[in-house]
Amino acid sequence: xxxxxxxxxVDWGTTNRRAYRLDEAGRCAGEFxxxxxxxxxxxxxxxxxxxxxxxxxxxxxxxxxxxIGSNRGWKEAPYVPCPAGLDDLVxxxxxxxxxxxxxPGVSYIGNGRADVMRGEEVQVLGAVAARLVGRDAMICHPGxxxxxxxxxxxxxxxxxxxxxxxxxSLLKSHSILADLLGGKVEPNEAFRNGARRALERxxxxxxxxxxxxxxxxxxxxxxxxxxxxxxxxxxxxxGIGMTWPLSAQIAIMGRPELTRLYAAAVEIxxxxxxxxxGEQSFLAGIHEIAKRIS
Amino acid sequence: xxxxxxxxxVDWGTTNRRAYRLDEAGRCAGEFxxxxxxxxxxxxxxxxxxxxxxxxxxxxxxxxxxxIGSNRGWKEAPYVPCPAGLDDLVxxxxxxxxxxxxxPGVSYIGNGRADVMRGEEVQVLGAVAARLVGRDAMICHPGxxxxxxxxxxxxxxxxxxxxxxxxxSLLKSHSILADLLGGKVEPNEAFRNGARRALERxxxxxxxxxxxxxxxxxxxxxxxxxxxxxxxxxxxxxGIGMTWPLSAQIAIMGRPELTRLYAAAVEIxxxxxxxxxGEQSFLAGIHEIAKRIS
Numbered sequence: 001x002x003x004x005x006x007x008x009x010v011d012w013g014t015t016n017r018r019a020y021r022l023d024e025a026g027r028c029a030g031e032f033x034x035x036x037x038x039x040x041x042x043x044x045x046x047x048x049x050x051x052x053x054x055x056x057x058x059x060x061x062x063x064x065x066x067x068i069g070s071n072r073g074w075k076e077a078p079y080v081p082c083p084a085g086l087d088d089l090v091x092x093x094x095x096x097x098x099x100x101x102x103x104p105g106v107s108y109i110g111n112g113r114a115d116v117m118r119g120e121e122v123q124v125l126g127a128v129a130a131r132l133v134g135r136d137a138m139i140c141h142p143g144x145x146x147x148x149x150x151x152x153x154x155x156x157x158x159x160x161x162x163x164x165x166x167x168x169s170l171l172k173s174h175s176i177l178a179d180l181l182g183g184k185v186e187p188n189e190a191f192r193n194g195a196r197r198a199l200e201r202x203x204x205x206x207x208x209x210x211x212x213x214x215x216x217x218x219x220x221x222x223x224x225x226x227x228x229x230x231x232x233x234x235x236x237x238x239g240i241g242m243t244w245p246l247s248a249q250i251a252i253m254g255r256p257e258l259t260r261l262y263a264a265a266v267e268i269x270x271x272x273x274x275x276x277x278g279e280q281s282f283l284a285g286i287h288e289i290a291k292r293i294s
Numbered sequence: 295x296x297x298x299x300x301x302x303x304v305d306w307g308t309t310n311r312r313a314y315r316l317d318e319a320g321r322c323a324g325e326f327x328x329x330x331x332x333x334x335x336x337x338x339x340x341x342x343x344x345x346x347x348x349x350x351x352x353x354x355x356x357x358x359x360x361x362i363g364s365n366r367g368w369k370e371a372p373y374v375p376c377p378a379g380l381d382d383l384v385x386x387x388x389x390x391x392x393x394x395x396x397x398p399g400v401s402y403i404g405n406g407r408a409d410v411m412r413g414e415e416v417q418v419l420g421a422v423a424a425r426l427v428g429r430d431a432m433i434c435h436p437g438x439x440x441x442x443x444x445x446x447x448x449x450x451x452x453x454x455x456x457x458x459x460x461x462x463s464l465l466k467s468h469s470i471l472a473d474l475l476g477g478k479v480e481p482n483e484a485f486r487n488g489a490r491r492a493l494e495r496x497x498x499x500x501x502x503x504x505x506x507x508x509x510x511x512x513x514x515x516x517x518x519x520x521x522x523x524x525x526x527x528x529x530x531x532x533g534i535g536m537t538w539p540l541s542a543q544i545a546i547m548g549r550p551e552l553t554r555l556y557a558a559a560v561e562i563x564x565x566x567x568x569x570x571x572g573e574q575s576f577l578a579g580i581h582e583i584a585k586r587i588s
Contacts, residue, residue, distance in 0.1 A: 145470075162500045
């Protein structure tokens with residue numbers, strides 16, 4: 001088995017997946033993305049999915065990260081406890097076949113809290129390997145569940161998950177606010193107002209009802225409701241982030257439509273931000289892992 | 295038209311309604327409850343629903359409160375702004391026919407906030423009329439949307455709505471926590487732990503994800519998840535209530551399965567509670583309104 005002649009990396013989430021062919025230098029030589037997340041395989045027939053990936057990208061070894069290692073995935077890869085660096089992930093790789101390994105997630109237990117991540121660890125540690133952030137840094141990783149990740153000496157020292165994206169989605173799809181939240185979310189004045197309010201902390205479930213009341217009583221334009229509500233949720237999230245022992249600078253990693261919202265809220269909270277490319281970080285992290293297998 | 299010979303009162307909500315026949319002394323002489331809330335009449339044919347109520351309870355004048363006065367109800371009854379007492383409600387009654395009046399809701403605009411209620415105002419002001427609370431009091435009225443109501447000189451001076459019940463329902467029905475929240479919610483040690491955590495304030499969307507991580511990592515029993523999560527939400531709600539200028543005693547009004555949970559959380563927050571019967575309060579309030587029409 002030769003990993004140093006190139007391999008396939010898959011970032012396999014709950015509802016989508018991204019597959020890359022990496023050459024021996026870690027450069028991307030082919031890729032695709034689709035919506036075949038692990039929930040698309042209720043029968044657990046991942047072997048045929050893997051064969052299909054190889055048909056598209058080449059008959060190469062595979063490194064799989066994300067929810068594919070969960071108890072609903074191909075084979076469960078137990079969480080590696082914090083502090084967790086790249087070497088810890090490599091030691092805990094779970095091999096399904098001789099040429100297919102699953103990267104474990106990371107867990108934290110302490111201070112009366114418990115937390116888990118799967119997939120973000122490759123990106124976060126990859127960002128360090130690619131020198132996009134320093135070895136002691138605070139990363140904000142928005143998504144369905146935002147992660148605040150504290151790096152120390154190049155390892156994941158601690159982290160906290162905030163259900164921001166999922167809460168917005170629940171409110172938009174199923175709540176009394178549903179018919180108010182159809183608009184596009186922008187980091188505009190309505191968003192900033194929401195974020196400023198939420199940074200006062202602790203009032204979120206009251207402030208959310210205030211959106212409906214505000215529209216009913218003509219105090220809020222319906223066009224502003226989605227951005228304002230997003231501001232409330234992301235402002236609450238950033239308020240939680242600010243309780244961590246922070247470096248002066250927060251590195252925000254993820255899709256630009258989310259990172260620019262978080263950057264706006266973090267700046268209202270008085271911190272400097274840098275934005276980091278999540279895909280570049282993933283490729284750097286997964287290449288580092290592959291190098292250590294070879 | 296004679297209201298002093300008895301009348302029918304309906305507390306007509308979004309998803310259910312309760313109808314009462316009151317005699318001339320305000321005593322309940324017949325009643326029924328069903329699930330024909332205003333959403334059961336998408337065609338807006340409330341006239342036949344009214345006829346059916348009279349068939350069951352008698353050919354009497356009707357006083358209707360709750361969402362029946364909303365823009366999705368029979369006829370919109372504009373909100374009465376705070377401060378609002380019983381006389382203000384009577385002045386703003388909306389008459390559909392000569393024998394059918396709708397009680398308006400109450401609104402608050404101020405301090406950069408906007409809020410609305412429909413239905414609770416009759417109960418809250420009825421509790422004062424029935425001397426179940428004093429004329430200067432703080433009432434907590436749990437439900438889908440909890441209301442914190444500040445009474446001054448017997449009128450609704452200010453109030454705030456918290457989306458607690460709806461958030462629990464969204465999480466239970468549609469979220470990543472759904473399969474953890476099927477258990478019965480009790481004011482047990484798990485509930486109290488959640489409430490204590492939440493009273494530290496501002497961490498709710500992180501603490502919610504912690505339920506899932508806690509179960510995954512064996513730090514929380516799945517049987518405790520529903521009560522703990524309810525404790526997080528109600529504790530957050532009570533934390534919001536504690537930001538009001540409070541009297542020493544909080545009067546909690548509503549269904550016993552909810553009031554006992556709120557009472558547990560309010561007591562953790564260091565305040566004394568009394569519990570008030572919501573139905574008795576509604577009947578007292580609606581009778582006071584009828585007396586002022588006659």
